[in-house]
Amino acid sequence: MAARHLLLLALVCLHAPHSASAQQPEEATVIVKGSTKIAVTDVNYICATIDWWPPEKCNYNQCPWGQSSILNLDLDHPFLAQAIQEFHNLRIRLGGSLQDRVVYDVGTNSPCSPFTNVSNGLFGFSAGCLSMDRWDKLNDLFQKTGAIITFGLNALHGRYNVQRSFWAGKWNSTNTYDFVEYTISKGYPVDSWEFGNELSGHGTGARVDAKLYGKDVIELKSILRQLYRTPLSQPLLLAPGGFFDQQWYTQLLQTSGHGVVNALTHHIYNLGGGDDVHLMRKIVDPKYLDRAEDTYRDMQLTLQRHGTWASSWVSESGGVFNNGRQLVSNTFMNSIWYLDQLGMASKYNTKVFCRQTLIGGNYGLLDTQTFLPNPDYYRVLCYGIGLWAMEFCQSI
Ligand SMILES: *[C@@H]1O[C@H](CO)[C@@H](O)[C@H](O)[C@H]1NC(C)=O
Ligand SMILES: *[C@@H]1O[C@H](CO)[C@@H](O)[C@H](O)[C@H]1NC(C)=O
Numbered sequence: 001m002a003a004r005h006l007l008l009l010a011l012v013c014l015h016a017p018h019s020a021s022a023q024q025p026e027e028a029t030v031i032v033k034g035s036t037k038i039a040v041t042d043v044n045y046i047c048a049t050i051d052w053w054p055p056e057k058c059n060y061n062q063c064p065w066g067q068s069s070i071l072n073l074d075l076d077h078p079f080l081a082q083a084i085q086e087f088h089n090l091r092i093r094l095g096g097s098l099q100d101r102v103v104y105d106v107g108t109n110s111p112c113s114p115f116t117n118v119s120n121g122l123f124g125f126s127a128g129c130l131s132m133d134r135w136d137k138l139n140d141l142f143q144k145t146g147a148i149i150t151f152g153l154n155a156l157h158g159r160y161n162v163q164r165s166f167w168a169g170k171w172n173s174t175n176t177y178d179f180v181e182y183t184i185s186k187g188y189p190v191d192s193w194e195f196g197n198e199l200s201g202h203g204t205g206a207r208v209d210a211k212l213y214g215k216d217v218i219e220l221k222s223i224l225r226q227l228y229r230t231p232l233s234q235p236l237l238l239a240p241g242g243f244f245d246q247q248w249y250t251q252l253l254q255t256s257g258h259g260v261v262n263a264l265t266h267h268i269y270n271l272g273g274g275d276d277v278h279l280m281r282k283i284v285d286p287k288y289l290d291r292a293e294d295t296y297r298d299m300q301l302t303l304q305r306h307g308t309w310a311s312s313w314v315s316e317s318g319g320v321f322n323n324g325r326q327l328v329s330n331t332f333m334n335s336i337w338y339l340d341q342l343g344m345a346s347k348y349n350t351k352v353f354c355r356q357t358l359i360g361g362n363y364g365l366l367d368t369q370t371f372l373p374n375p376d377y378y379r380v381l382c383y384g385i386g387l388w389a390m391e392f393c394q395s396i
Contacts, residue, residue, distance in 0.1 A: 020380060042351040044148055045342075046384045047091030048358035048365055049316055052098035054115045059322040062213045068360030068368045070094055071114065071134060079371035080359070084145040085245050091191070092142065093315055093354045095152025095241065097205065099197045100226060101127040104135075104179035122156075123205045128142065133183060139188045148191045150315065150354075152241060155196030155216065156206060156388065167199070172215040177223050184227055187345050192236035194265060194315060195220055200252070201245030210248045212256025219259045232264045236262040236310040241315045243267055244295050246302055253307040264307065265315035266299060268292060271337065274362065283319075283328075283337045283369055292341065296348035311351045317341060318356030326365030332375040334363070355380075 050073065053065040067074060073081070084090050098115060101122060105112040115128035142149055143302045158172025183190060195217055198204040217239050228234045237260065240252060244266040253261065270292040271282050284287045299312050319337045328334060336354065345353050355376075359366040365377040382393035 009306055012127050029089045029154070030088075033163065039349040041345055041346050044089055044091050045352055046087060046380060047093055047150070047315075047352050047354035049093045049095065049354050049356050051096035051356070051360050052102065052115070053096065054117075054125070054128075054359065056115075056125075057115045057323070059273075062274075062326065062362075063321065064323050064326065064362045064368060065360050066368050068357075068364070070138065071128070073359065074371075075137055077371050079366070081141060081145050083371070083373060083377070084141075084147055084358075085365055086387075087385060089146045089148055090358075090360060091148045091150065091352060091354065093150040093152065093194070095150070095194060095197050095316065096139075096356075097123050097197060098125060099152040100154050100156035100199065100206070101125070103127060103129045103157070104154075104175055104182075105129050105131045106175075106182045107178035109174065122161075132227070135188075136181075136186070137331060139186070143188075149189070150192040150194055150238065151190055152194045152197055152315075153220070155208070155213070155240075156200060159208065165203050165205060165207050166193065167208050168212070170212070171219070173216075173219055173223060176220070177227070180223065180227050190235050192238050192262070193224065194238040195221070195243050196242070197316075198242045198267060200240040200242030201248045203242070210251035212253045214252050217252070217256045218260055221256075238263045238313065238315065241265045241267065244299055246298055249299075249302050250306050253302070253310070259309050260308070261310050263311045263313045264299065264303065265313045266295070268295065268314055268317035268341065268345075269319060269321040270295075270341075271319040271329075272321070274320055274322045274329075276320070276325075279320060279325055279328050280333060283333055289337065289340050289344075293344060293348075296345060300348045301352075312349060313352040313354070313355050314341075314345055314350055315352070316356050317354065318361070318363040319365060323361045324356075326362045329363040330367070330374050330376075334381040335376045338376050339379060342380070342384055 050070050052070050055066050057065050112129035112131045115125045117124050118126045142341060153176050157175055159167045159169040162168045166209055199206055200210045211313055221237055224234060239261050249264060271279055303310055303312060320325055357364045360368055366373055378392050381387050387393055
């Protein structure tokens with residue numbers, strides 16, 4: 001534990017000094033004052049995501065998802081279990097843009113249809129479906145590997161699109177109720193349920209009013225209280241898993257009220273889209289990277305003023321949005337961005353940081369085709385959870 005906190009302090013220091021330009025490296029001595037604590041992360045700070053994107057998800061004429069989604073990933077691949085186990089209780093967050101249109105195939109009478117691309121669908125896709133057989137298999141893997149699970153729920157279920165990106169109507173909680181009930185009946189230990197994905201503020205594809213959202217979060221809390229029975233067995237409730245917007249997040253806290261949301265979650269994509277020609281320059285520019293600091297600071301202030309009962313998590317962060325960028329966000333280069341973010345987020349008392357992705361897109365810790373680790377994977381093992389004794393850590 002103590003070692004871990006020290007390590008995070010070290011990460012903070014990595015990000016602190018910015019003197020010379022990126023082109024002229026200079027030697028520097030970093031002194032870590034281990035006696036002073038500025039913030040504390042959760043013991044399991046490191047987290048990675050698995051997304052819903054089907055193989056047909058393309059950006060810039062590239063379709064980098066293949067068989068890497070919650071629905072089609074090869075769960076028996078030996079490298080996958082091994083890679084998760086190395087972390088000793090890796091947090092995995094299951095979610096992403098399409099999660100809000102997922103139907104859980106329990107208590108429904110309709111066929112369990114996969115996501116298909118349709119021209120008028122949200123993000124270009126139809127609704128999709130998670131079969132309970134697949135959910136069982138996923139949980140087999142998670143239990144075998146000691147993963148700690150956050151699951152993102154379908155916050156658009158039952159709502160309707162009114163105009164442009166605006167969605168109205170009440171969330172229909174029936175499907176979630178049945179799904180959580182099934183999960184409990186099987187004894188699957190979900191650590192936290194997250195409500196919605198990128199529906200806050202202006203949204204990404206869709207957005208929902210903060211007051212409406214707050215009321216639905218109250219309903220979700222009461223479902224969890226009802227189904228889990230004892231307070232000790234209650235998973236955490238996370239929301240809204242979107243881009244930070246001070247007014248919207250404040251309203252969510254005010255509407256949902258004391259003790260309802262356990263962690264406010266937000267997403268960080270501070271580098272630009274996968275087609276941005278300046279990505280590499282931005283990654284090595286400390287001044288550019290530091291801009292993300294405002295978001296962490298504002299989030300911390302919002303919690304201090306309006307939600308002292310809640311903490312802050314980054315539930316998804318890929319740096320480069322729209323699938324990441326081939327040969328940038330899955331290479332050594334990206335670890336500069338990644339370590340910087342881990343340090344910066346921890347400094348502002350962020351408890352958990354979920355990297356987009358464990359596998360999938362052009363930003364996986366593991367390669368989508370070979371399941372072999374990319375450089376970020378090793379870096380986070382060595383710096384993030386401190387496995388210094390391991391041979392590969394000596395060489396980086
Ligand atoms: C669906 O995706 C495939 C593969 O990217 C593409 O060939 C097809 O035209 C798309 N169909 C629609 C309706 O967008
Ligand atoms: C909510 O969805 C269920 C199916 O999951 C349906 O039977 C029910 O009628 C819906 N409730 C409302 C109020 O629309």
